[in-house]
Amino acid sequence: MAAVRFTGVDKRYGDVVAVRGLSLDIADGEFMVLVGPSGSGKTTALRMLAGLESISGGEIAIGERVVNRIAPRERDIAMVFQDYALYPQMSVFDNLAFGLRRRKVAKDEIERRVRGAADLLDIGAYLDRKPGQLSGGQAQRVALGRALVRQPQVFLMDEPLSNLDAQLRTQTRGEIKRVQQEVRTTTVYVTHDQVEAMTMGDRIAVMNDGVLEQVGTPEELYERPANRFVAGFIGSPAMSFFDAAASGEDGGLRLRGEGIDLRLPGLPPLSGELSVGVRPEAARLWNGGGHGLAGPLRGGVTYVEALGRETFVGVDVGGARLALFQEGRIALTPGDVVDFGLVPEGLRFFSPADGAAIAVPSAERTS
Amino acid sequence: MTSRRELSLTYAILGVFSLIAVLPIVGIVFTAVQDQGELAAFGTFQGVHLDNFADAWRDGNFGSYLRSSAIVTVSVVAISVLLSILAGYAFGLMRFRGAQVLFYVFLLGLMVPTEAMIVPLYYDFRDLGLTDTYWALILPQIGTSVAFGTFWMRAYFRTVPRSLVEAARLDGASSWFTLWRVLLPLARPAVLTMTVLLFMWTWNEFLLALVMVTDEGLRTAPLGLSFFQGRNQTNLTLLAAGAVIVATPVVVLYVFLQRHFIRGMLSGAVKG
Amino acid sequence: MSAPASISPPALAGAEAAPDWPLGGTRSDARPPGEPRRVGYLYLLPAFAVFAAFVLVPLGHAFWLSLWEWDGVSPGTWVGLDNYSDVVSDPALRRAFMHALVLIVFYALLPVAIGLLLAGLLARVRVRGLAFFRTVLFLPQVVAMVVVAVMWRMIYDPQNGALNELLRTVGLGSLAQSWLGDFDLALPAVGLVGTWVWYGLAMVLLTAGVQKIPPSLFDAARVDGAGMVREFFAVTLPALRGEIAVALTLTTIAALRNFDLVYITTKGGPGDATSVPAFQVYSRAFESGQVGSAAALGLSLTAVIFAISFTINRIAERGGR
Numbered sequence: 001m002a003a004v005r006f007t008g009v010d011k012r013y014g015d016v017v018a019v020r021g022l023s024l025d026i027a028d029g030e031f032m033v034l035v036g037p038s039g040s041g042k043t044t045a046l047r048m049l050a051g052l053e054s055i056s057g058g059e060i061a062i063g064e065r066v067v068n069r070i071a072p073r074e075r076d077i078a079m080v081f082q083d084y085a086l087y088p089q090m091s092v093f094d095n096l097a098f099g100l101r102r103r104k105v106a107k108d109e110i111e112r113r114v115r116g117a118a119d120l121l122d123i124g125a126y127l128d129r130k131p132g133q134l135s136g137g138q139a140q141r142v143a144l145g146r147a148l149v150r151q152p153q154v155f156l157m158d159e160p161l162s163n164l165d166a167q168l169r170t171q172t173r174g175e176i177k178r179v180q181q182e183v184r185t186t187t188v189y190v191t192h193d194q195v196e197a198m199t200m201g202d203r204i205a206v207m208n209d210g211v212l213e214q215v216g217t218p219e220e221l222y223e224r225p226a227n228r229f230v231a232g233f234i235g236s237p238a239m240s241f242f243d244a245a246a247s248g249e250d251g252g253l254r255l256r257g258e259g260i261d262l263r264l265p266g267l268p269p270l271s272g273e274l275s276v277g278v279r280p281e282a283a284r285l286w287n288g289g290g291h292g293l294a295g296p297l298r299g300g301v302t303y304v305e306a307l308g309r310e311t312f313v314g315v316d317v318g319g320a321r322l323a324l325f326q327e328g329r330i331a332l333t334p335g336d337v338v339d340f341g342l343v344p345e346g347l348r349f350f351s352p353a354d355g356a357a358i359a360v361p362s363a364e365r366t367s
Numbered sequence: 368m369t370s371r372r373e374l375s376l377t378y379a380i381l382g383v384f385s386l387i388a389v390l391p392i393v394g395i396v397f398t399a400v401q402d403q404g405e406l407a408a409f410g411t412f413q414g415v416h417l418d419n420f421a422d423a424w425r426d427g428n429f430g431s432y433l434r435s436s437a438i439v440t441v442s443v444v445a446i447s448v449l450l451s452i453l454a455g456y457a458f459g460l461m462r463f464r465g466a467q468v469l470f471y472v473f474l475l476g477l478m479v480p481t482e483a484m485i486v487p488l489y490y491d492f493r494d495l496g497l498t499d500t501y502w503a504l505i506l507p508q509i510g511t512s513v514a515f516g517t518f519w520m521r522a523y524f525r526t527v528p529r530s531l532v533e534a535a536r537l538d539g540a541s542s543w544f545t546l547w548r549v550l551l552p553l554a555r556p557a558v559l560t561m562t563v564l565l566f567m568w569t570w571n572e573f574l575l576a577l578v579m580v581t582d583e584g585l586r587t588a589p590l591g592l593s594f595f596q597g598r599n600q601t602n603l604t605l606l607a608a609g610a611v612i613v614a615t616p617v618v619v620l621y622v623f624l625q626r627h628f629i630r631g632m633l634s635g636a637v638k639g
Numbered sequence: 640m641s642a643p644a645s646i647s648p649p650a651l652a653g654a655e656a657a658p659d660w661p662l663g664g665t666r667s668d669a670r671p672p673g674e675p676r677r678v679g680y681l682y683l684l685p686a687f688a689v690f691a692a693f694v695l696v697p698l699g700h701a702f703w704l705s706l707w708e709w710d711g712v713s714p715g716t717w718v719g720l721d722n723y724s725d726v727v728s729d730p731a732l733r734r735a736f737m738h739a740l741v742l743i744v745f746y747a748l749l750p751v752a753i754g755l756l757l758a759g760l761l762a763r764v765r766v767r768g769l770a771f772f773r774t775v776l777f778l779p780q781v782v783a784m785v786v787v788a789v790m791w792r793m794i795y796d797p798q799n800g801a802l803n804e805l806l807r808t809v810g811l812g813s814l815a816q817s818w819l820g821d822f823d824l825a826l827p828a829v830g831l832v833g834t835w836v837w838y839g840l841a842m843v844l845l846t847a848g849v850q851k852i853p854p855s856l857f858d859a860a861r862v863d864g865a866g867m868v869r870e871f872f873a874v875t876l877p878a879l880r881g882e883i884a885v886a887l888t889l890t891t892i893a894a895l896r897n898f899d900l901v902y903i904t905t906k907g908g909p910g911d912a913t914s915v916p917a918f919q920v921y922s923r924a925f926e927s928g929q930v931g932s933a934a935a936l937g938l939s940l941t942a943v944i945f946a947i948s949f950t951i952n953r954i955a956e957r958g959g960r
Binding site: 370373374376377378380381384385387388389391392394395398450451453454456457458460461462463466469472473476478479480481482483484485486487488489490491506507509510511513514516517536542567570571573574577578588589590592593596603606607610613614617618621625628629632633 | 670673674675676677678679680682683685686687689690692693694695696697698700701703704711753756757760761763764766772773774775776777778779780781782783784785786787789790791792793794799801835838839840842843844847892895896898899902903916917920921924925930933934937938940941944945948
């Protein structure tokens with residue numbers, strides 16, 4: 001059990017910079033998710049932590065030890081690979097025992113740990129089988145078990161759920177989280193799926209293009225994204241954006257853009273060009289107004305996503321594409337013209353130049 | 368042309384060419400089992416006469432020739448397989464300076480024919496007093512065999528998923544342990560193919576033996592056959608029996624492991 | 640077949656293509672801790688040592704020898720590159736290479752043509768039991784060349800040989816002759832043996848290639864109204880480029896290296912009707928005391944083999960693979 005610390009970590013491949021100045025503190029026992037699109041550097045960061053890639057600059061520490069030059073086997077870590085990497089010619093039992101045998105752990109201790117992990121992951125029935133005889137889900141659990149029996153200081157997981165079908169993924173997500181909470185081992189988990197990140201992580205580190213965009217709890221990332229990238233990346237369906245010119249009016253905020261003219265008395269006066277972010281749940285059909293909606297704005301329906309319990313409606317307002325949220329079903333078709341309003345507390349503001357969030361102090365920021 | 372006629376034509380072509388491929392071989396086997404005195408034209412069958420093989424073995428000395436071939440072939444193949452696995456592993460899964468260049472050297476050496484090397488090899492071995500020894504046959508053939516074997520095993524090891532190697536490394540396995548306990552059990556088909564190909568090439572090697580060996584006791588099978596033919600212009604059945612003896616080991620291996628032979632010889636191919 | 644055949648061009652191409660792993664090159668700062676580094680050289684050492692000692696060193700030595708005129712016993716005379724200029728100027732050597740060219744037709748072109756014929760047919764029909772045919776067709780490849788030579792020498796025998804017997808039985812006895820003893824027929828007779836040895840490989844190789852062509856290509860051609868011949872030239876032939884290259888490379892090199900066959904059947908005769916470079920290397924080095932010339936010839940042969948492999952590979956690749 002140990003904390004992990006990245007300090008100014010770089011990774012360069014010739015002229016290509018895969019990771020730039022990554023500094024991240026992971027607390028002992030924490031489940032930290034590294035999330036980002038392909039090429040964001042999240043996997044590279046994980047592999048540097050594992051010792052599978054060399055470190056071009058900066059330091060990585062596990063516990064009190066700087067591990068830059070230490071071989072993977074000496075780092076007291078265990079890793080779950082995306083393709084599981086189970087030893088094909090060995091039984092599940094031998095797969096689980098492999099690392100322990102290499103470390104000369106006593107036979108009865110090996111037996112105990114393997115059985116323990118098998119019980120925890122419910123794979124006891126497969127101990128004699130070979131990996132080729134397992135289903136995807138079973139193989140994934142064996143890969144997990146192989147990491148468990150090592151009882152390392154840190155678990156590393158490289159997109160372990162990517163190769164599972166959607167339903168199995170949801171189920172296994174919960175199992176991994178449950179297991180982690182039982183053993184309370186520091187875990188660094190890489191994924192490109194922000195839903196996985198939001199549901200599993202104690203904290204989430206969002207990476208993009210080699211750089212750490214923001215680290216925080218799921219709630220922090222959702223409610224207070226540090227920049228446009230994080231705002232657009234976290235949350236499903238994604239946040240919509242439109243450009244507007246802000247000015248102060250009557251002590252409040254006025255936003256003007258293509259087809260948009262909003263007066264928001266509750267918000268502080270900002271000025272200049274802004275990029276405004278709107279989550280679907282902060283954009284509603286007008287239906288006469290009220291409920292604190294600002295508007296009405298008028299737009300053309302571009303799509304209707306009816307999901308049974310809820311419906312998302314895409315509207316086009318002067319070139320900006322926004323998504324509206326509606327409980328239940330709605331009788332709309334693309335081409336219809338609708339009136340809708342925005343919830344002022346649900347708006348987020350970003351600088352058009354560098355995407356940084358513009359902090360807007362307010363008593364309650366909920367949406 | 369209708370499909371039916373095309374099908375018949377195809378079968379006909381396949382049949383005819385298969386027949387032609389097999390006929391000479393059948394012919395020589397047939398000749399080998401005939402009695403010398405009653406040697407008749409092909410088409411007449413006088414009964415099977417296995418004495419010829421026994422005669423060839425003893426008087427024709429083919430027993431000795433086979434033994435020499437066995438010694439040379441087994442030595443070459445065993446050592447070459449081992450060395451090729453090690454070198455192929457290094458080229459396939461390790462990074463070190465100059466790996467690319469060194470591999471190209473192997474590759475180029477692979478394309479050099481024996482004819483180019485036979486002259487200096489002979490004079491070098493002569494100067495060392497090693498002509499007319501098994502070493503003269505074994506060592507050069509290991510040299511050419513590892514060129515092929517290294518190429519082959521490297522190609523195989525490059526297909527191994529790197530996550531498997533990394534998992535083993537994380538689990539604390541040394542490179543040696545990973546090779547023998549994790550990777551090689553998977554490599555059996557590749558190793559087997561390499562083994563049968565090297566066996567075939569080594570067993571069938573003629574020029575090297577012709578140049579290096581004059582001692583009757585060291586003659587390998589192909590060389591022995593050539594020598595026997597030189598002495599035996601008239602006793603055709605005995606010659607045929609000798610030929611059959613020389614060819615049999617590889618053919619038997621082929622019958623049981625044909626998939627490996629064919630796959631091996633074609634695979635240089637169908638990667639294009 | 641004797642020593643290992645060359646590796647065919649497409650496989651070479653695979654060897655040369657840059658792998659996506661390892662990333663980052665091999666400079667020391669790019670290597671993760673604990674990854675095998677210098678130990679790689681150790682794994683390599685035994686194989687490379689034997690290879691260097693018995694392939695590379697002899698090659699170098701061959702080049703050295705080729706610069707002298709030497710009979711193998713008494714001291715030699717320095718001649719520089721004369722032995723190499725002999726390769727093009729000496730009529731005996733020129734004839735040898737001409738004969739090799741003829742043999743290439745028999746060893747390479749004929750088998751590939753046969754293979755293409757079969758491949759063309761197999762593109763249109765489904766044949767069962769292909770595995771059986773493949774096994775039989777491949778058999779000549781597996782038998783030692785010396786045995787093949789002995790076999791065919793017996794077949795070509797003027798008195799008792801199967802060929803002449805066959806001709807006599809069908810009433811063409813007048814055609815029966817000494818095939819390997821005739822100045823004009825000896826070379827083709829030897830060539831046909833090569834054809835026999837290699838057509839099986841060509842057939843197997845090309846038919847395997849044909850089965851990898853996506854059926855949609857044929858469907859498209861047929862919809863466009865292509866008949867059998869058009870279809871062959873428009874779809875089958877281009878798709879088989881790689882396999883044809885391999886077949887041609889393997890067989891051409893075999894044609895150049897056919898020492899065993901010539902030694903057993905004709906020893907270069909009658910006269911020098913079947914003299915080929917491979918046999919000349921042996922004959923000059925060990926029979927007529929022209930070691931330097933033999934060495935130069937061997938290296939020239941190697942150069943020709945390299946050139947042919949390279950050329951075939953280039954042509955195949957240019958065809959858009």
